[in-house]
Amino acid sequence: FTKDRYQVTRGDFSQVTDADIGQFQSILKNSRVLLDDNDTQAYNIDTMKSVRGYSRVVLKPKTTEEVSKILSYCNDRKLAVCPQGGNTGLVGGSVPVFDEVIVSTQLMNRIENIDELSGTLECQSGCILEVLEQAVSEKGLCEHKILFKKNDSNESSLGMPLDLGAKGSCHIGGNLSTNAGGIRLLRYGNLHGSVLGLEAVKADGTILDLMSNFKKDNTGYHLKHLFIGSEGTLGLITKVSISCPTASRAINVAFLGLESYDAVLQTFLAAKRDLGEILSSCEMLDKDALDCSLNAYNLRSPISKYPFYMLIETSGSRMDHDEEKINKFLQYVMEKKLVVDGTVTNEPGKMKAIWEPRETIGTAMFKDCYSFSYDFSVPLKNFYDLVNATKKQISDLPANAFGFGHLGDSNLHLIVQCKEYDSEIHRRVEPFVYEFTSKLKGSISSEHGIGFLKSKYLQFSKKSECIDAMKEIKTFMDPNGILNPYKVLPKNVC
Template identity: 65%
Template structure:
């Protein structure tokens, strides 16, 4: 029987607190193979760094922000997953748009390849060099310029950390329209450059709709002021959209204006256990119908995903073991109203037999603890070894089918195959973990996972972008005519191809 909201809330057992989940590559791990060797990539026709280039960069930034020590650069050469590695010899840390402009002007004239980098939390190899590209780190461009509380608009530099922005706007009764597990490390510029989705997309939509304006620097150093402080600015081509999701291949985003919704006063999170995906889907559809405007997040977690989260971080699930779990969040302005809607929804779902067990809470610590179970899954998988991660959009009727198919396909070669993700926007995170990079698994899952997705008319990248790892699979989601147009845009915007080469566009084009 479903128990009243208060008693279910009290049922929540203690979860061990952990204040910091690792959000960057662990230096204690062995370095991965160089990308050029693992993936047999040929270096482009770019110049090599000379001492004269270093001196020129030092004249722009000073020696303290022009870093050439190999040990200091190493972590910037390796991606979050430990899947790809470059060998850049110089790391630049500008503080202003003008410095970025001067750097790119020099690199373009010398035909030096550049890799712009934010928090380096990307999962497709887009934020680190493939060869010896100059790393342009945005981490010192972290100034919050202005918050318009009346209009709900934040203006900031691109190197601001998402969590810091959330804290800043929350003091003014606002919230960021994007929330990610890596929010303690990722940069808002990187979020925009990859058109990151995250946990709040169901409620607030994607960044194409929330970013009001940007400032970006082209490959030749030209500064484009595309800033706007209005949600309605219908003046010709919306050039800002060229840079949102282009992963630094068309220009470097240095500043942006983003719409920040009013923060919700009441929040409830329910952690539910279900016997089957069919029951989970019915519960999700009922949540959309019965919770309506207050439904802000809906996350699927399978048993293997929860297991790795609890095991690797010594956490405790608030309910018993089930094949599937659904994490639902509501956000609204009237706590009594919202709790009544949640209570009625849960009671109806349990009476139908769709939900077998669950717990719900509006208490801050318990809400955070339930979210930790979900947000710790990606890094928990990394702690097991190497992870083949796939971020795909699939029709809800076939959303989970690929997980058991992949389990059978890789067999005992993998430690585990699991699936979790944002069922609210049809985004599945499929993971295949093993002790270390395994070429046999690699050949079994790729290109199969993309062929499978394409047959269902899904997307091979729901929110992580294309980066380096998916370039040759873009054809499964884009027609040749679209790929040709993308190539034309790249040639027009960056004739020398210096901006984040080997990324996004197929390498054989």
């Protein structure tokens, strides 16, 4: 149904034959070539259930050399390939559109080295983000350990520089390929900064060893950046070297209720001013966003109902210092009546209970319903105008719009929720939301990427000369266009 819904035509690629299957089976062992419909189905459908391919084969390499042999073979045969990590992507980039061969990194899950001194982690690209967080924490005492042990330990340890709601399933290779942001980007910056090196396999099977354990390495073109955020269209990432920050010893989380979006903005300004270097997360949710996760998972709200909520986290190294700062901040915003209700805690169980409704919105929005999910960078002063304009745009249709997101990064997630996929709602919302964002000089994809679902709207964020330059890079890296066709670039999509 992807073909009919999105009017896309299959590229001029070969079809997988029994002889091809035989080749794959000789490169991998039989058990790592999935052919049965029951086994391949989940790999063909994305997490939002908005894109469904019909690939007959899923390949599960364990080593870089196997990936190299697979891609080299597919390139010679002109077989299209879809690289897949944890399949949690939200733009339909991780599943085939037609019959592309799926190369899953699920079995490339070896941690190769953790160096406490430099804070460097080296691993294969199929490692699950949460597994890596646990592994680096075991080198001492990291943020997550702090959550469940004491706050006053003198040990120091490592944490991962990124964290997101899908951490239990997403792979580090998928994170790099989408340049994932998440809830701590405000503190640690994006992956272009924290990835020290990587290894990737080009479409023709050439292995590019760009691994490095240093922050500083000015030896010519910074090729690793080509692969960060290119969503599997320029190569398949096989290994990663990433800089892990020292874990914070003191964490506080506040959940605040506010009456207006203007109060949200003023509270954010006060948080930046009063919390400064210890501010590690600043999230906003509107009432319907919070209700979405509370209702889906039967959770309790940390406070009573308000039109807007903010979740503010601080991470520092001394609890008494940080508490003093957060108390001063809270006193200011309450006295100014910017915040009308709130709760603050440094108890591990309570912090988890506050984060839970925010972190589960990403899955709650697909539970028993259909959601059109958007991810914009917009100027903060217009951040919520987009939600209001969308609500108006669909006011006569059986749908609801709500907003939440990483306010501290100007990153709004806009959700349009309805019972099931509805083409009229789809037509009403797109391209409306992209045009609105473009007029504000915003970005039509803040952190999720372009994938399949947004490729035809790329021109709302990139000038034609820039899209042409992207196409030239694609042609240079992958002349036969076998890697993730129909994704990112607006080719082949009517």
